Amino acid sequence: MKIISTNIxxxxxxxxxxxxxxTGIFKFPVNKPIFLDIEEVMGDEISDRKHHGGxxxxxxxxxxxxxxxxxxxxxxLDWQNGMFGENLTIDDLDETKIHQGDTFKVGTAILEATVxxxxxxxxxxxxxxxxxxxxxxxxxxxxxxxxxxxxxFVKAGDVFEPIKSCPENPTIADLYVAKRVEKKI
Numbered sequence: 001m002k003i004i005s006t007n008i009x010x011x012x013x014x015x016x017x018x019x020x021x022x023t024g025i026f027k028f029p030v031n032k033p034i035f036l037d038i039e040e041v042m043g044d045e046i047s048d049r050k051h052h053g054g055x056x057x058x059x060x061x062x063x064x065x066x067x068x069x070x071x072x073x074x075x076x077l078d079w080q081n082g083m084f085g086e087n088l089t090i091d092d093l094d095e096t097k098i099h100q101g102d103t104f105k106v107g108t109a110i111l112e113a114t115v116x117x118x119x120x121x122x123x124x125x126x127x128x129x130x131x132x133x134x135x136x137x138x139x140x141x142x143x144x145x146x147x148x149x150x151x152x153f154v155k156a157g158d159v160f161e162p163i164k165s166c167p168e169n170p171t172i173a174d175l176y177v178a179k180r181v182e183k184k185i
Contacts, residue, residue: 001160003106004064005029005089007082008044014125022047025122027082033155034087036109036148041087048122055147056114062086062143063093069141074127085126086143088154095140095173101166108152110163116142116176137185140173 009027013020024045035042039054046053052060062084071079081089095116102113119137124130136142170178 001093001104002091003088003154003156003158003160004091005081005156006032006034006154007087007089008034008041009082009085011045011047016121016125021122021125023122023125024048024052025085025126027085027087029081029089029156031156033107033153035151035153036087036107036111037151038148044087051118051120057145058148059088059111059146060086060117060143061088061090061093061146062117063095063141064089064091065093066139066141066143069139070132070135073135074129074132077127083126084143085123090160093144095142095144095176096171098144098172099166100169100172100175101164102162102169103149103164104160105163106160107154107158108150109148109154110150110152111146111160112149113144113172114147115145116172116179117145118142118176118179134185137180140176142172142176144172 007027009024012026024047098113119133
């Protein structure tokens, strides 16, 4: 796995059902290393700290390969890395092969896979179409949240080097499917 782009966002205020909402889902590639801190990417907006950021969800990674699945449904969007709100767009991130607890060295940081990303209405806002939320739920293309075990810088081109594998734990896709069943989606 290799980082294709690093993405950060600024706070953006949007109108959602007549109410002003601030979101950080509008992330865009940056051409410099980003610092992965204990609870967030430095300089990246996290507007909803109940569901994003923090120790277990400090960094969000998403696979570039998943983009090709969604692109045909949204041909009029200005597609660029960061579309799914990810901090790291990774060439081939496979949620069916990454287990909770798997650990990687990337750049000068050490990351541990923790949980899946569950989509919310803000993904629909980003895509300007709420259908994306259900489409996202109906796949295992959820992306991976990472815990930062060692803070550090990462940049495009950095490779995920496996440090520890935890095949006894559920995969990120398994956790996502279990959440979908729990929510009766």
